[in-house]
Amino acid sequence: MLSTIDVQKFNTLIEINTLINSNYSDVRSLLTKILESATKLCEGEASSLLLVNKTDNKLYFEIALGSKGADVKKFTVNMGEGIAGWVAQHNTSIIVNDVKNDRRHLVGISNQIGYPSKTMLAAPMRIKDECIGVIELINKKDDKYFTQDDLEWLEIFANQAAMAFQNARSFERARDEIQLLQDQLKTDQGYHTLIAKSPIIIEKLEIIDRVAKTDSSVLILGESGVGKELFAEQIHLRSSRSDKPFVRVNCAALPEGLLESELFGHVKGAFTNAIQNRQGRFELADGGTIFLDEIGDLPMKLQAKLLRVIQQKTFEKVGSDISVTVNVRILAATNRDIETLVEKGEFRSDLYYRLNVLPIYIPPLRQRPEDIPELANFFLKKGIRETKKHFDGFSNEAMETLLSYAWPGNIRELENCIERACVIGKEKYIQREDLLLKNSASDSGGGYDEENRSLKTAINIFKAHYISKILEENDWNQTEAAKSLDIQRTYLSRLIKELNIFNPKE
Numbered sequence: 012m013l014s015t016i017d018v019q020k021f022n023t024l025i026e027i028n029t030l031i032n033s034n035y036s037d038v039r040s041l042l043t044k045i046l047e048s049a050t051k052l053c054e055g056e057a058s059s060l061l062l063v064n065k066t067d068n069k070l071y072f073e074i075a076l077g078s079k080g081a082d083v084k085k086f087t088v089n090m091g092e093g094i095a096g097w098v099a100q101h102n103t104s105i106i107v108n109d110v111k112n113d114r115r116h117l118v119g120i121s122n123q124i125g126y127p128s129k130t131m132l133a134a135p136m137r138i139k140d141e142c143i144g145v146i147e148l149i150n151k152k153d154d155k156y157f158t159q160d161d162l163e164w165l166e167i168f169a170n171q172a173a174m175a176f177q178n179a180r181s182f183e184r185a186r187d188e189i190q191l192l193q194d195q196l197k198t199d200q201g202y203h204t205l206i207a208k209s210p211i212i213i214e215k216l217e218i219i220d221r222v223a224k225t226d227s228s229v230l231i232l233g234e235s236g237v238g239k240e241l242f243a244e245q246i247h248l249r250s251s252r253s254d255k256p257f258v259r260v261n262c263a264a265l266p267e268g269l270l271e272s273e274l275f276g277h278v279k280g281a282f283t284n285a286i287q288n289r290q291g292r293f294e295l296a297d298g299g300t301i302f303l304d305e306i307g308d309l310p311m312k313l314q315a316k317l318l319r320v321i322q323q324k325t326f327e328k329v330g331s332d333i334s335v336t337v338n339v340r341i342l343a344a345t346n347r348d349i350e351t352l353v354e355k356g357e358f359r360s361d362l363y364y365r366l367n368v369l370p371i372y373i374p375p376l377r378q379r380p381e382d383i384p385e386l387a388n389f390f391l392k393k394g395i396r397e398t399k400k401h402f403d404g405f406s407n408e409a410m411e412t413l414l415s416y417a418w419p420g421n422i423r424e425l426e427n428c429i430e431r432a433c434v435i436g437k438e439k440y441i442q443r444e445d446l447l448l449k450n451s452a453s454d455s456g457g458g459y460d461e462e463n464r465s466l467k468t469a470i471n472i473f474k475a476h477y478i479s480k481i482l483e484e485n486d487w488n489q490t491e492a493a494k495s496l497d498i499q500r501t502y503l504s505r506l507i508k509e510l511n512i513f514n515p516k517e
């Protein structure tokens with residue numbers, strides 16, 4: 012008859028099997044669950060799961076449980092070195108109940124983390140007889156010894172882990188491949204992949220879905236680099252015009268004369284270099300969508316012409332008085348404070364109201380940290396493709412830095428940062444140093460890392476955060492912000508300098 016503990020073990024196995032068959036996508040939590048179960052059922056105090064990296068023939072701690080788990084993860088083990096290395100090299104499981112006197116034991120790691128190993132149990136994770144990793148349990152509870160029975164169970168768990176790992180890896184590879192192909196397809200068609208994970212962006216996409224079905228103009232607002240152009244693409248791609256052209260124009264890129272001809276075209280002889288008739292972007296976009304980026308920089312004269320296109324769908328080419336009629340949906344974007352431009356008389360209010368029928372504000376990256384890991388991994392895959400290097404991801408410290416940085420340049424800055432890290436980083440994980448970022452919570456007031464944990468640093472980080480927030484709420488008007496903060500304006504201005512507070516609108 013089965014004992015209670017066996018029933019518990021069998022139930023755990025069934026539970027793990029169900030998970031393996033249902034949740035391929037999150038391999039880390041699955042492996043953690045397997046390791047936790049093995050540790051609990053074999054009564055270990057601590058445990059690790061190491062994976063073999065064939066490129067450098069080393070074992071990396073993928074998961075480490077127990078009081079010193081976080082410390083262990085910094086180490087790597089050479090093939091054949093230590094008990095885990097021995098198990099990987101010989102592809103055999105072992106019980107070591109007198110670790111101190113076992114030649115294979117790596118004293119270095121135990122000493123450095125201050126966690127003496129007395130007893131150990133280790134089993135290889137095998138796929139088609141090849142060892143791809145090792146599970147090891149450390150110190151049987153209550154100073155007991157590990158038994159043959161424990162070892163047999165650990166082997167079963169190690170097999171489960173190997174199976175889960177293999178399934179998840181194939182799943183991830185297929186998913187990455189699909190994403191890469193989709194991305195390639197989009198790039199070939201001139202579009203970008205939009206990564207969205209945070210609830211706030213998912214909500215924006217839902218709004219965009221609804222907005223896309225209409226023909227109204229849309230004004231997309233947000234700081235530089237937040238992805239306004241990608242949202243414009245989504246509006247077009249989700250609309251009934253998606254099989255028609257999507258034409259982009261940067262209104263700040265050209266001087267007034269050239270921009271007019273670029274937008275509306277010209278006829279032969281309209282100006283010195285007009286040697287033949289030329290279609291403008293509005294005509295090229297006929298039936299589709301035009302995206303006017305940096306609309307806040309559109310010169311007054313062209314603002315009047317644009318207003319007419321919106322109201323009457325007609326315009327004249329430069330040098331012609333014949334009206335051209337087009338059916339174009341207008342999307343516009345700006346990172347400038349357009350309301351202030353209207354107040355100052357630099358942007359026509361009638362055009363603003365026409366464009367602003369459906370305004371969509373894209374929040375800066377610092378307000379949606381959930382997007383950071385997803386975006387970072389997406390750019391990492393692009394970096395891998397371009398540099399042909401093999402990165403498996405980011406070290407924990409690197410990811411913490413990405414998450415705590417303020418990203419004044421938003422996603423564009425993150426993209427550049429990862430691209431650079433792929434070039435300078437060494438396989439197989441991107442390290443914090445490769446990011447070339449100050450490890451700061453707000454790009455201001457100095458970094459906050461292991462060596463720099465003083466109260467003064469923490470206070471400065473808080474001050475920088477808080478002041479940025481108040482400035483943002485007051486549209487970066489220092490007089491107003493100083494009033495809210497109840498300090499002198501001159502003192503605020505000094506703090507801005509001292510704490511390196513950056514105005515993203517400048």
Ligand SMILES: Nc1ncnc2c1ncn2[C@@H]1O[C@H](COP(=O)(O)OP(=O)(O)OP(=O)(O)O)[C@@H](O)[C@H]1O
Nearest residue numbers: 203204205206235236237238239240241346422423
């Ligand atoms: N959600 C996202 N997923 C993937 N890539 C993104 C995302 N958002 C932005 N990017 C990338 O970040 C970069 C900046 O995006 P984009 O040009 O759309 O920003 P913008 O808000 O229009 O900036 P600007 O105001 O300076 O014109 C681009 O390379 C874009 O592909």
